[in-house]
Amino acid sequence: MTLTETQLQQLDRDGFLVIPGAFSNEEVEVLRAEVPRLMAEDRPENQREAGGGAIRNLLSLHRRSEVYARLVRHPRLVRPAMQILGERDLYAQQVKINPKAGFDGIGFDWHTDFATHHKRDGVPRPLALNLHILLDDVDEFNGPLIFVPGSHKREIPLQRSVDGEKWELWTVPREAVAALVRELGMVSAKGPRGTLLIFGDNLLHVSAQNITPYSRWIFSLILNPVANAATKDVAAYAHERDRSPVRPLADDCLLQPLAA
Ligand SMILES: O=C(O)CCC(=O)C(=O)O
Helix, strand or coil: CCCCHHHHHHHHHHCEEEECCCCCHHHHHHHHHCHHHHHHCCCCCEEECCCCCCEEEEECHHHCCHHHHHHCCCHHHHHHHHHHHCCCCEEEEEEEEECCCCCCCCCEEEECHHHHHHHCCCCCCCCCEEEEEECCCECCCCCCEEECCCHHHCCCCCEEEEECCCEEEEECCHHHHHHHHHHHCCEECCECCCCEEEEECCCCEEECCCCCCCCCCEEEEEEEEHHHCCCCCCCCCCCCCCCCCCCCCCCCHHHCCCCC
């Protein structure tokens, strides 16, 4: 997949892209079929919501599943990232699904990803890209991400906070969020399953609690240039330690049989 000039301009202006139909229903089914097994595992890469309830993040999926090992090298993720960054050597910094369980999935406070990548992980520059695939239909009800278009070009103040009562997460004070939202507005990143979202490290975003009965599974791959790698050690599932560049596989890689 190659992004058009219009898409590249849009990404530069707004800080994000929403691309419906990037992955077929058949491919989404292959990705979804792995999730129950991964969710059933009792391991630190399955982080629970505060209070120990539903699963908040399923992490390091490419080290736990051949399907997700293929997905991090999928050309419809890797090639646009290479194109945007003008860079061939990108490593998989974080690989997860946020399932945001029906009724029980808590939201994610206002933040930019770079704040945490920089302060917690020691990533030097805001170059990483977050590539999401919607594994469910995502609408206004089940906790879509909400972006503040154009916020990636602003200076945004930060405060240290904690995500899900466990992880260090750098968030944005409410007065700063209010000023940016009043000026720039908000866009909710909705779409049918198979939609691809691409957004940069400096984009201000949030997502609300899922108070519907319907879970909202979203896959997320963060790709970062090898030359911009983290300089601090955090848990490997929060920031992967393997800095080998991902090389794209064939376009039909998700539909090829798995080794027995
Ligand atoms: O899954 C969500 O709702 C939020 C995810 C998010 O904020 C992120 O990937 O940076």
